Amino acid sequence: MIHKAEQNSTIRAGRKEGALFLFLLGFIGLAGLPEAFSQVLDRPVAIVRLTSTVNIGQREIRQQTELLERQLGRTLTRENREEVLEAQIGDVLIRQAAERAQIRVTDDEVQQAVQLQRQQLERPVSDADFRRLVREQMGLTWEAYLEELRTRLIQERFIMERARESFGTIPDPTPREIRQVYEENAQQFTNPAMARFEHLFFDLRNRDTAQQEAARRKAAEVARNIERGRTTFQAQMRASLDDTSFSGGDFGYLVRGDDEARRRLGRSFVETVLDLEEGDVSGVLESNVGLHIVRITDRRSPRLLQLDDPLLPGESMTVRDQIRGYILSQRQQQLFQDSIQATLDELMEEAEIRRFPQHLDW
Structure with missing residues (x-):
């Protein structure tokens, strides 16, 4: 791939x-x-x-x-x-x-x-x-x-x-040469399963024990309020702009099989996020860097890429450009x-x- x-x-x-x-x-x-x-x-x-x-x-x-x-x-x-x-x-x-x-x-x-x-x-x-x-x-x-x-x-x-x-x-390569390389290696040009998500992030790095416990209590409270309908995920995203105890934003795409993401965030966190469906809001998930409440905004199954498809959603480089x-x-x-x-x-x-x-x- x-x-x-x-x-x-x-x-x-x-x-x-x-x-x-x-x-x-x-x-x-x-x-x-x-x-x-x-x-x-x-x-x-x-x-x-x-x-x-x-x-x-x-x-x-x-x-x-x-x-x-x-x-x-x-x-x-x-x-x-x-x-x-x-x-x-x-x-x-x-x-x-x-x-x-x-x-x-x-x-x-x-x-x-x-x-x-x-x-x-x-x-x-x-x-x-x-x-x-x-x-x-x-x-x-x-x-x-x-x-x-x-x-x-x-x-x-x-x-x-x-x-x-x-x-x-x-x-410069001709269109025929580009197509020939593509057709000879078509099975290599695939997008794996991936998910894009927004998250409410509670950073545990460089925090002492008391600060980490406070962050865990805050994350649990926010997740509980979202689950019980007392607030919404989007409302908490807006609240993060003024609340210094956590941040909110778009993480981007997490790709199945990405060893660097597993190393940086932890295998359990990556696999849990990739098992969620589009629109799902998670409870509190812990990664190697902190606590996350995740909302899946896009989920894609593996698929074969065509010549003019981008290598990843949102990227400008296409398969043709890479070849x-x-x-x-x-x-x-x-x-x-x-x-x-x-x-x-x-x-x-x-x-x-x-x-x-x-x-x-x-």
Whole structure:
């Protein structure tokens, strides 16, 4: 299904799956360890020189291979080891070419990339947990990770600047291409069950025990008065404008299967709301953040979306818009990969490279 809450859509471009360390594979294959590791006395697997000489040693390639094997859960073949080596040669060449071109990125850009990488994980993590993942899954210190990230951003900018004109010539998807993607993936374009509601909200966060008990008594009193007809839900919505003990407003849509909503509000609250019918007014419901009295204003069953349907009620982006963006993203990715290969072909012609494939045996 494709909707804002769904994180595993088959039509979302750019989403990378798998272990965190694969982030460093996203550019040309495998980001290198700091060059100091390449300069120690070691059996050379390759010697590369564009602007300076770098010795790619057996120890470095072996470390990278073993890291990949742990993450993939299998032993890499000799051909795989050669691919690791070629990726490392490419990394050295583009690193030196970008340095020669005096490409720079700011500290703010590096931090933005860190936050983007954290957001791409399957679940939210704290700063400390993210650093631990970097250490355990990448085998890098935090400082080395930031340096590798900076290098990757510099390399990407170098490639993008070389391909800038080409990116302006990417053709827009035709209606036929959009329809073909839609029809091949029609089962993915569905809206799940969802409910929109207004609520009277009694916040329990950052309250001491006495304040929480007062909020519970107030919520119970309001719910009881609504149930007995002494007041109405809408009257209490208006009253919330002047009563600082609670607030009232439109929550928006709650979507069945939204893991983020379950985490933030609590599974019991989410499932209870989604079981209500349109027009129903609940009693007092407790979430992870406070107490709610809910009135369902719209309830929708799952349905297949058409090309010009919005992804969610009230949104401006349609299925057609999403598919168009997906196709353009795929074309941009392909152009970027083609630009990498063209750049590497040029640099390998210019550089001095000696390979020692016999040292890939261990």
